[in-house]
């Protein structure tokens with residue numbers, strides 16, 4: 001054998017190993033444009049994989065009465081939660097979305113089965129996550145099938161969430177733990193719970209819910225952001241509604257830009273604009289989007305490191321969940337802004353979706369415990385759900401695919 005043919009065999013071996021195995025995410029993981037499939041085809045393939053995985057996960061979950069998917073353990077086995085975990089609504093939401101897209105009644109049956117497991121959430125008053133939990137599960141079930149019982153669960157959930165609004169402060173209190181550290185903590189994630197209140201206001205005619213949502217968004221806009229449009233994770237208020245602390249809980253440090261938090265901000269202000277028409281929310285969403293797209297730590301494939309202030313974004317763990325949230329928000333935001341900004345947002349979201357749909361992130365059929373995406377970061381400092389699949393990564397990924405798909409066929 002010549003040295004030349006040996007060299008080619010070596011190259012071929014390297015290529016086939018690297019091409020069939022899930023690889024650690026890297027700066028160069030974005031596919032080359034000359035090999036890219038048309039976007040519509042890429043989306044259909046990704047949705048097909050999402051359906052396949054979600055049916056696998058549904059079958060595994062069906063006999064586990066009262067449980068919802070959470071992540072996988074280090075051996076890749078499914079880890080579940082009870083309905084009180086803040087993520088309980090995302091998997092039912094994935095199923096509702098996939099049913100909406102495909103009309104596959106098996107998905108609807110599982111969506112109903114797992115949505116019902118969240119029934120008790122309507123009475124949760126000890127944290128703010130009721131919006132995430134109910135709007136992503138019952139909310140889609142109501143939108144698609146409109147059973148009266150779902151409407152009542154959503155209205156009860158909104159009433160529970162509203163108990164956490166203090167009119168003297170004008171915000172919904174996020175958490176009750178760590179009382180010695182924070183008097184009245186509000187986290188940027190809380191922007192995501194307002195959609196339930198806006199819906200409840202329309203559904204019930206009770207304008208109080210809408211006033212709470214608008215007040216919460218306005219105070220968040222005023223107090224959570226730095227001059228560069230990045231945001232703090234936790235802002236705590238004193239009993240007169242004055243800011244007492246600006247800190248982090250899940251980010252790298254108090255002054256850092258925790259990637260998923262920036263995603264919650266972008267997504268939150270984008271839908272607040274859609275729902276209220278207030279241009280101050282649109283301006284804020286645009287500021288956050290421009291900050292994210294122009295950030296020096298944002299890799300060319302659009303999948304951010306788990307915090308934008310990590311020392312070395314080249315080697316830091318990526319967070320697929322942050323990318324999915326950002327992609328979904330950007331697709332929507334691109335409708336509300338003029339060219340060339342609109343095209344820039346859409347192109348960036350496309351890049352993110354192509355990366356998430358590559359074999360680096362999109363799980364092979366039957367793998368990843370039935371979850372759709374790999375490589376998310378839940379809570380880095382607590383070594384919890386680090387470089388793991390997460391239901392909210394899957395939820396916002398599927399939502400982003402569907403949002404993009406709808407805009408292609410218009």
Ligand code: GLY
Pocket residue numbers: 086189250260378
């Ligand atoms: N809402 C909690 C998180 O984003 O991790």
